Amino acid sequence: MKILILCTGNSGRSQMAEGYMHQFDPVSEVISAGTSPRDRVNPYAVRVMAEEGIDISSHYPKDVTTYVNDSFDYVITVCDNARESCPFFVGEVRHRLHFTFEDPTELGKSEEEALKTFRRVRDQIKVEFEKFHRSLSS
Numbered sequence: 001m002k003i004l005i006l007c008t009g010n011s012g013r014s015q016m017a018e019g020y021m022h023q024f025d026p027v028s029e030v031i032s033a034g035t036s037p038r039d040r041v042n043p044y045a046v047r048v049m050a051e052e053g054i055d056i057s058s059h060y061p062k063d064v065t066t067y068v069n070d071s072f073d074y075v076i077t078v079c080d081n082a083r084e085s086c087p088f089f090v091g092e093v094r095h096r097l098h099f100t101f102e103d104p105t106e107l108g109k110s111e112e113e114a115l116k117t118f119r120r121v122r123d124q125i126k127v128e129f130e131k132f133h134r135s136l137s138s
Contacts, residue, residue, distance in 0.1 A: 015041050076096075
């Protein structure tokens, strides 16, 4: 199975979702990418995933245009912006899914507030991707 998880910056939500999917299903090929990728994965995303025992510190943002010629069993958008600006895929996409998660990277937050937001979004991502993974086994 080949799965692409897509958000705008590929620095938070999609990276966390990719981390969970690698944990839930180490056999499938899971990739995350962004429509406007940032320079690096958000350090808060790395930190809150480490709290779950998942290391995404070696992950890096990737541009979705790299994958438009590939075929996927699932393309999953995790933010409304990515859903609206999702490119046309030349390769076959068997299923498209959309989950909406708040952007935890809002500026102007204290470290404590940022971590609290990242943890909340991380936990929401975990719940939705656990359900998704279970549906694949059904």
